[in-house]
Amino acid sequence: MFYTAESVEQLAEHFSQLPGIGKKTAHRLALFVLKMDRPSVDALAAALIAVKEKVRYCSICSNITETDPCAICSSSKRDRTLICVVQEPNDVLAVEKTNEFRGLYHVLGGALSPLDGIGPDDLRIKELLERIGAGGVDEVILAMNPNVEGEATTLYVSRLIKPLGMRVTRIARGLPVGSDLEFADEATLSRALEGRVAV
Numbered sequence: 001m002f003y004t005a006e007s008v009e010q011l012a013e014h015f016s017q018l019p020g021i022g023k024k025t026a027h028r029l030a031l032f033v034l035k036m037d038r039p040s041v042d043a044l045a046a047a048l049i050a051v052k053e054k055v056r057y058c059s060i061c062s063n064i065t066e067t068d069p070c071a072i073c074s075s076s077k078r079d080r081t082l083i084c085v086v087q088e089p090n091d092v093l094a095v096e097k098t099n100e101f102r103g104l105y106h107v108l109g110g111a112l113s114p115l116d117g118i119g120p121d122d123l124r125i126k127e128l129l130e131r132i133g134a135g136g137v138d139e140v141i142l143a144m145n146p147n148v149e150g151e152a153t154t155l156y157v158s159r160l161i162k163p164l165g166m167r168v169t170r171i172a173r174g175l176p177v178g179s180d181l182e183f184a185d186e187a188t189l190s191r192a193l194e195g196r197v198a199v
Contacts, residue, residue, distance in 0.1 A: 008034060060131070062107040062124050064089045072105060079103040081138040085128060085157060087111050087145055095143065103141075106131065111149035112156055125157060132164055139167040146173050146191070 008030050016026035033041060057063070058070035065071070072078060072092075082103025086092055092105050108123040132140065140161050144150030158168045174192030184192070 057107075061105045062089075062109060062127070063092050063105055077102070080136055082141065083128075083131065083137055083139075084141045084143050086143050087150065087153070091143065091145075101141075108153065108157075111144060111147075111153040113149045113152075120156065123153075125160065128157070129160060129164075132161065132166065137166060139169060142168065142170045144170075 011033060012023070012026040012030040015021050015029045016023055021029070033044070036044075054066045055064050056066075056068065058065045058068055058073055060069045060073040063070050063072065079102050083106050084095060084101055084103055085106045085108060086095065087108055087110060089107055092107065095101050106124070106128045108125065108128070110118055110123055112118060112120065112123070131137070142154045142157060144154045154170055161168050172195030174188065174195055
């Protein structure tokens with residue numbers, strides 16, 4: 001049986017609670033921290049504390065920020081007639097990396113999942129409807145994850161927004177660049193056909 005110091009085990013246990021970190025990786029991380037010099041460990045600890053003390057949710061879009069409102073919501077260069085609705089703050093980062101979208105965002109804070117007990121009241125849907133109701137929005141783009149929960153959320157939110165008389169779109173789904181048709185599953189290929197555009 002493998003034995004190690006109790007404090008290393010506790011650190012590994014904390015690392016294993018992070019998403020995507022298994023027990024082996026957690027132990028590797030804990031042992032790596034043990035090899036780090038003291039100033040680096042202090043800097044890591046300070047960064048963890050700073051995240052909890054400084055970061056909050058934007059009062060407008062619910063993205064993570066250190067200033068309220070966030071830099072995107074307060075920018076005069078953004079197109080205020082477009083709102084891209086995403087599930088989580090990391091989705092905002094993914095869309096921003098494309099440098100294609102110049103509108104605003106709204107982070108729901110998850111997706112509908114009745115099996116996990118997540119219903120409409122657990123998401124920031126009411127806040128989205130209030131933003132739209134305030135006027136000035138021409139189009140809402142729904143950019144949910146391509147899974148069952150994301151599809152359900154897209155359908156639910158679109159049904160609430162359409163009666164308000166604005167354009168509701170969703171991001172196209174399809175084949176990743178560099179892939180082969182023969183390896184695509186039926187659902188992905190179907191979405192690719194539905195989202196086809198003129199050339």
